[in-house]
Amino acid sequence: MDSKRLILKFILLFGLTFLTGLISSRIGFNTQQVISMSIFSVSVFATLLFWDFRVAIAFLGVGMLLLTKTVDLENIIKFASLEVILFLMGMMVLVGLLKESGFFAWLITLILRTKNLTAKKFVFIISILSALLSCVVDEVTSIVFMSAAVLEICDYFEVEPTVYIIISILATNIGSTGTVLGNPIGILIASKSGLTFEDFLFKAFPLMLICLLITIFLVIIWYRKSIIKLDKNMNELKANEILIRLISVPPEKKLRVSLSIFGITLLFISLHHRLELLWYLETNTLLLSIPLLSAGAIMIWKWNKARSYIEKDVDWWTLLFFMFLFAKAGTLKYTGATDIIAKKAVSIIGNNLNFLSGIILWVSFLGSSILDNVVLVAAFIPIIQGFQALNLNLQPLWWALLFGGCFGGNLTMVGSTANIVALGLLEKERGIRMNFFRWLGIGLVIGIITTSVAWVTLLFIPHYYR
Amino acid sequence: MKVNQIMSKEVISIKPKDNIKDALMTLFKYKISGLPVIDENQRLVGMFTEKDILREILPSYIERVGRFVYEENPKSIRKRLETLTGLPVSLIMRKEVVTVSEDTTLCEVGQLMLLQKARRIPVLDNQKKVVGIVAREDVIKAYAKEAGWIVSD
Numbered sequence: 001m002d003s004k005r006l007i008l009k010f011i012l013l014f015g016l017t018f019l020t021g022l023i024s025s026r027i028g029f030n031t032q033q034v035i036s037m038s039i040f041s042v043s044v045f046a047t048l049l050f051w052d053f054r055v056a057i058a059f060l061g062v063g064m065l066l067l068t069k070t071v072d073l074e075n076i077i078k079f080a081s082l083e084v085i086l087f088l089m090g091m092m093v094l095v096g097l098l099k100e101s102g103f104f105a106w107l108i109t110l111i112l113r114t115k116n117l118t119a120k121k122f123v124f125i126i127s128i129l130s131a132l133l134s135c136v137v138d139e140v141t142s143i144v145f146m147s148a149a150v151l152e153i154c155d156y157f158e159v160e161p162t163v164y165i166i167i168s169i170l171a172t173n174i175g176s177t178g179t180v181l182g183n184p185i186g187i188l189i190a191s192k193s194g195l196t197f198e199d200f201l202f203k204a205f206p207l208m209l210i211c212l213l214i215t216i217f218l219v220i221i222w223y224r225k226s227i228i229k230l231d232k233n234m235n236e237l238k239a240n241e242i243l244i245r246l247i248s249v250p251p252e253k254k255l256r257v258s259l260s261i262f263g264i265t266l267l268f269i270s271l272h273h274r275l276e277l278l279w280y281l282e283t284n285t286l287l288l289s290i291p292l293l294s295a296g297a298i299m300i301w302k303w304n305k306a307r308s309y310i311e312k313d314v315d316w317w318t319l320l321f322f323m324f325l326f327a328k329a330g331t332l333k334y335t336g337a338t339d340i341i342a343k344k345a346v347s348i349i350g351n352n353l354n355f356l357s358g359i360i361l362w363v364s365f366l367g368s369s370i371l372d373n374v375v376l377v378a379a380f381i382p383i384i385q386g387f388q389a390l391n392l393n394l395q396p397l398w399w400a401l402l403f404g405g406c407f408g409g410n411l412t413m414v415g416s417t418a419n420i421v422a423l424g425l426l427e428k429e430r431g432i433r434m435n436f437f438r439w440l441g442i443g444l445v446i447g448i449i450t451t452s453v454a455w456v457t458l459l460f461i462p463h464y465y466r
Numbered sequence: 467m468k469v470n471q472i473m474s475k476e477v478i479s480i481k482p483k484d485n486i487k488d489a490l491m492t493l494f495k496y497k498i499s500g501l502p503v504i505d506e507n508q509r510l511v512g513m514f515t516e517k518d519i520l521r522e523i524l525p526s527y528i529e530r531v532g533r534f535v536y537e538e539n540p541k542s543i544r545k546r547l548e549t550l551t552g553l554p555v556s557l558i559m560r561k562e563v564v565t566v567s568e569d570t571t572l573c574e575v576g577q578l579m580l581l582q583k584a585r586r587i588p589v590l591d592n593q594k595k596v597v598g599i600v601a602r603e604d605v606i607k608a609y610a611k612e613a614g615w616i617v618s619d
Binding site: 099102104105144145147148151152155156245246247248425428429 | 537542
């Protein structure tokens with residue numbers, strides 16, 4: 001980074017933070033509220049301007065909050081939401097085992113072995129697989145495997161992979177809304193709202209599926225020329241032994257055991273609410289502890305690799321960033337800053353729930369297209385909690401936040417981590433650089449249509465109010 | 467014992483503009499795993515190793531996908547090798563190179579080889595010019611000689 005640009009960015013960061021502080025004090029925040037707001041805004045702007053420094057800035061921010069006595073030690077630890085961090089950690093260990101056992105390679109061989117593969121069938125399979133995979137494992141793991149499969153298959157059939165990478169990314173972002181496991185914002189919302197896996201399964205999953213099918217339909221029309229070309233090459237080259245044998249089928253026993261552990265984990269996670277009621281446990285106790293139990297079991301089974309799971313498969317960098325981000329967002333609520341914002345919002349736009357959920361949906365949609373959606377959701381959570389004091393039904397607001405935060409990832413090429421990872425692979429592997437406007441075309445269409453579908457659903461289906 | 471007592475003084479090297487295919491053939495010819503890349507002023511600008519080639523031709527996601535093993539060579543590998551043919555080594559060489567000075571001790575070199583996973587380390591003089599190269603074999607041989615395992619070269 002050249003020094004002139006760096007200085008400009010620093011000036012911009014301080015300017016924006018100063019402005020936030022100034023606006024906060026103008027609208028009647030007290031000193032502590034202004035400090036918490038300014039420190040949180042540094043984190044938000046830093047993710048935009050200094051992505052590589054985000055953890056350093058998170059550390060500094062939390063240190064400053066403690067030093068300025070804006071929050072005390074006990075509360076900052078509480079706000080760090082260790083339960084969410086531990087859940088993500090447990091899932092990362094589980095995904096590490098799945099990777100190692102060849103689960104993803106096995107999934108890819110399923111595509112390769114599809115009988116009478118046609119281009120449309122291929123689009124359908126990669127979309128469904130991307131979405132379902134990002135429903136149950138994190139979206140980055142899911143997109144790396146899907147991109148690898150798309151690149152290899154397109155290479156075999158001698159077509160440009162860009163279109164199929166885009167389709168896979170769109171489906172991944174949509175799919176990640178389906179359960180609490182897909183996107184970190186899912187578990188974050190679940191843990192703060194008390195929504196259960198079952199709620200996600202009956203409310204988020206069907207809506208995700210509808211949006212996915214609409215997306216598949218639209219991309220088939222949008223990319224019809226590329227699909228015709230792939231069809232032609234598929235007819236000429238035919239799926240033969242070489243394609244089927246491109247990726248080796250992993251050893252069966254280990255795969256079977258890993259799949260069983262994964263299956264049992266998913267089963268218990270999906271039944272967590274029922275079991276919690278049965279065993280008189282606090283809401284989401286099981287949801288948050290099942291990945292830990294699975295990770296523990298895995299580390300006993302593979303004891304000689306346990307350290308490697310913890311050191312290599314757990315993304316500490318991201319988890320630490322999340323932890324400090326949550327701590328700073330919690331402080332906003334603690335100082336009462338977000339309660340004031342919630343009150344102001346209601347005094348300006350009224351307490352019409354439909355209107356509020358629409359605003360949250362579209363603001364989080366637009367916001368997450370440029371910001372990391374975890375940052376955005378972390379900022380929104382205390383505001384939504386602030387609405388509770390005003391006796392509002394929060395349910396549709398949580399769903400609006402989830403769908404806006406995930407679907408916004410499709411709007412721009414930097415909208416979500418999955419986009420950045422997959423487009424990075426495309427550039428590195430095939431030298432194809434995505435153009436901002438090439439993405440924006442399809443991103444706008446899919447983003448706006450799927451978010452509109454979510455909006456209409458939230459407006460008219462009472463299911464989302466209970 | 468110091469490095470200058472065991473290093474090879476005749477350094478086989480390549481220039482930054484040499485093409486990758488020729489450089490690879492040089493590796494095969496001398497049965498070594500890496501070559502220092504030296505500019506016209508005899509200054510070290512990089513290291514070209516088999517590992518760099520492997521990194522270039524295998525898919526970059528191979529380390530991130532766990533057990534994702536290709537049974538057949540994907541077409542992309544051959545294509546990448548073809549692309550590399552006419553390109554200069556400066557494009558793929560490693561620019562951050564572990565080096566030692568002539569008076570570095572044997573133990574220090576051995577430690578560097580272990581920690582940095584380096585097989586061959588260039589030896590530089592005060593003007594940062596390459597005066598020799600020391601390989602793992604040279605270090606181990608020196609120890610073996612000391613222990614009396616090897617009587618003479």
